[in-house]
Amino acid sequence: MIVILLGSPGSGKGTQSKRLADKYGFVHLATGDIFRAEIAQKTAIGLKAQDYLKNGRLVPDSVVIEMVAGKIETGGKYLLDGFPRTIEQARGLAEMLGRVGASVDLTVFLTLPREEAIRRAASRRICANCGEVYNVLSRPPKADGVCDKCSGKVVQRDDDSEATAAKRLMVFEDLTHPLVAYYKSETTFHEVDASQAPEKVEAALSAVIESVKAGR
Numbered sequence: 780m781i782v783i784l785l786g787s788p789g790s791g792k793g794t795q796s797k798r799l800a801d802k803y804g805f806v807h808l809a810t811g812d813i814f815r816a817e818i819a820q821k822t823a824i825g826l827k828a829q830d831y832l833k834n835g836r837l838v839p840d841s842v843v844i845e846m847v848a849g850k851i852e853t854g855g856k857y858l859l860d861g862f863p864r865t866i867e868q869a870r871g872l873a874e875m876l877g878r879v880g881a882s883v884d885l886t887v888f889l890t891l892p893r894e895e896a897i898r899r900a901a902s903r904r905i906c907a908n909c910g911e912v913y914n915v916l917s918r919p920p921k922a923d924g925v926c927d928k929c930s931g932k933v934v935q936r937d938d939d940s941e942a943t944a945a946k947r948l949m950v951f952e953d954l955t956h957p958l959v960a961y962y963k964s965e966t967t968f969h970e971v972d973a974s975q976a977p978e979k980v981e982a983a984l985s986a987v988i989e990s991v992k993a994g995r
Contacts, residue, residue, distance in 0.1 A: 780805075780856050780857075780884050780885075780991075780992070780995075781851070781855075781856075781857045781859070781876070781881060781882070781883050781884050781885075782799075782805065782857070782858050782859065782883075782884060782885045782886075782887065782988065783859045783862070783863070783883055783885070783886040783887070783962070783966075784796055784799075784858060784859065784860055784861070784887050784889065784984075785861065785886065785887070785888045785889065785955065785958070785959070785962075786861070786888065786889030786890075786891065786973060787889070787891050787896045787948055787951050787952075787955075788896060788899075788900045788944060788947050788948060788951060789891060789895070789896040789897070789898075789899030789900040789903070789944070790889040790890075790891045790896065790899075790973040791889065791973055791977060791980060792860050792861050792889060793809065793860060793912060794912070794977060795889070795977070795980060795981060795984060796809065796858050796860040798977075798981050799858055799981070799984060799985070799988070800858055802985065803856065803988065804856055805856045805857060805858035806850070806855060806856060806857050806858070807858050807860060808847060808850055808851075808857055808858065808859050808860065808862070809860040809861065809862075810843065810846075810847060810860075810861060810862045810864075813846055813847060813850060814828055814838075814846065817846060818832075824842065824845055824846050824849065825846075827842055828842055828843075828846065840865060840867045840868045840871060841871065843862070843864075843868060844863075844868055844871035844872055844875060845875075847859070847862055847872070848871075848872060848875035848876065851876065851879070851881065852879075853879045853880055853881055854881075863958065864954055864958070865954055865958065866957050866958060866961055869958060869961055869962070869965075873965070882966075883962075883965070883966045884966070884967065884991060884995070885966060885967045885968075885969070885987070885988065885991045886962040886966045886967070886968050886969075887968075887969050887970070887971055887984060887987055888959055888962075888968070888969070888970045888971070889970075889971055889973035889980070890970050890971070890972055890973060890974075891973045891974055892974060893948060895974055896944070896948055897941055897944045897945055897948060898916075899914065899916070900939055900941075900944035900947070900948075901939060901940060901941040901944055902914050902915045902916045902917075903935070903936075903939045904919075904920075904933045904934060904935050904939075905933065905934065905935075905936055906926035906928070906929065906931045906932070906933050906934075907931055907932045907933070907934050908926065908929050908931025908932065909926060909928055909929045909931055911926055911927070911928050911929070913933055917977070920933050967991055969987045971983045971984055971987065
């Protein structure tokens, strides 16, 4: 089973992906995590991506697709977190999955009002040491500025300021509208209200996954 989880910055994709992976045994594939791992391991595809990043260029869709699709094996259970990001990536992914007899079973879009997305993004904090994510509104660290897991320093990333969050949201919206239309026509598609409490969002996502599993 292959599930795609789409959502704006601040919609809780990462949090919900981890919960669903634990609950259903999905392999959680997040583009950023894959990039970092491939670059750290100095794989051929990782070095290719690093060359683009070092020169301040966007990694081409073909490289991103190759990197993600290379992690997918026939018959596995995968949850794709925030990928694909463009129509080109979606079509490329479908083509590569088709070669191994696989396809996307479900796409879920976490909807969130624009103002709430910006508010949440600006409230996000991250541990500079282990990468654990916090939110000063809904999930602050127990000690201010100190990570619960490793005692590292909890900071606000530059791209989580309100101004930057608003710009990121504009880019996301421009790319996502055609992507949502594409998946509505190509796969089983559902929308879930991400403005609810995390537990309610998880319950709604679980209900959708269960309904798809029952219909297979």
